[in-house]
Amino acid sequence: MRRLWFNSPILQQSAVLSRALSHLIENDSIKIYLAYDHPWWRDLGLEPGRSVSDGPLRQTIYLQEDPSGASLIMASYSFGRHAFHTFPSLESSPTEQAAGQLDGAIIREVTDALSDLHGITVPLPIDGRGVRWGDTTVGSDIPLWGPGVEPWKMTRELIAPLDRRRLFVCGDALSLNQGWVLGALQTTAHVLDLI
Ligand SMILES: Cc1cc2nc3c(=O)[nH]c(=O)nc-3n(C[C@H](O)[C@H](O)[C@H](O)COP(=O)(O)OP(=O)(O)OC[C@H]3O[C@@H](n4cnc5c(N)ncnc54)[C@H](O)[C@@H]3O)c2cc1C
Structure with missing residues (x-):
């Protein structure tokens, strides 16, 4: 604009x-998606939708699950300097092959944050992907x-x-x-x- x-x-x-x-x-921004074979948040009475917190994940978006039970959560959609600092090792330009696959350390970090947010021990996901944007030259802010x-x-x-x-x-x-x-x-x- x-x-x-x-x-x-x-x-x-x-x-x-x-x-x-x-x-x-x-603003920089990050998105982290985690896949589960069971939508554990449903057991807490959570419907598809969004929660907002002042913790490291900021926004958590509970997506509609597949009829098979497979489910996906967007475990963070954070904006701003905060996003940049929260998961500094998130790749900013993942290759198509890597497709933003998260390493074990980030997955554990995000899972701990989800556990704190929900007051339960959240299971580890079967897959996790993430990306960080913040490149003014291509206008991705x-x-x-x-x-x-x-x-x-x-x-x-x-x-x-x-x-x-x-x-x-x-x-x-x-x-x-x-x-x-x-x-x-x-x-x-x-x-x-x-x-
Ligand atoms: C990293 C990232 C992730 C996002 N993820 C989501 C998401 O999951 N869901 C969602 O709903 N939204 C998402 N968004 C937001 C979404 O991309 C924007 O809301 C949407 O693209 C805004 O549309 P727009 O038409 O306002 O602007 P733009 O899509 O930015 O379009 C503006 C156009 O104007 C052109 N332009 C600029 N200057 C000139 C000029 N002088 N002359 C001619 N053309 C010009 C630009 O090249 C561009 O094509 C994301 C945005 C980013 C950056």
Whole structure:
């Protein structure tokens, strides 16, 4: 979004967009997937969905299991400097062959964190994959609003940033669901509402 703004003298005329972009912070992110032959979280009464914590895993996403019972959990989707420090040995560009396969040490570390989070001894997974993103040169960082910004108060001005021009901007970077395709779609829907 910044690149687009940087190349567009018209967009640069918008004070609100220019200010908003200066409040976006680029973030490293990590994702760790663990596969189990049994969805142990179901035994705790957990449904498919998401939990958020201030522990090392931050977000844990419980995915819908296969009818065979095989199941997958996204045991971390973390953003920010924290993500970078949590599992520093996570590969940032796994080869297709390695496909981000986690080594035993990381798997044990994540399993310990899951055990702390759920208050049980979580079994070791049958497989684990992970990746770390954080390369600004290819634009793989996640943009998040910085502290103190109230983006919900600017939604309309961000999408139609210039008063007298029928010029619209959409994308997850300016949304209330940054880091998700949903955010891009929501801002697109706002544009469609306006035109
Ligand atoms: C590492 C990573 C993992 C992610 N994982 C998920 C996930 O699991 N689930 C999920 O829902 N979302 C995920 N996302 C977020 C998702 O990728 C974004 O929300 C989505 O791509 C945003 O769409 P967009 O159209 O706003 O922007 P983009 O997809 O970034 O599209 C912007 C386009 O504009 C082009 N562009 C830039 N400048 C110019 C210019 N001057 N002229 C012409 N074109 C230009 C860019 O090349 C790009 O193609 C992830 C993002 C990252 C970085």
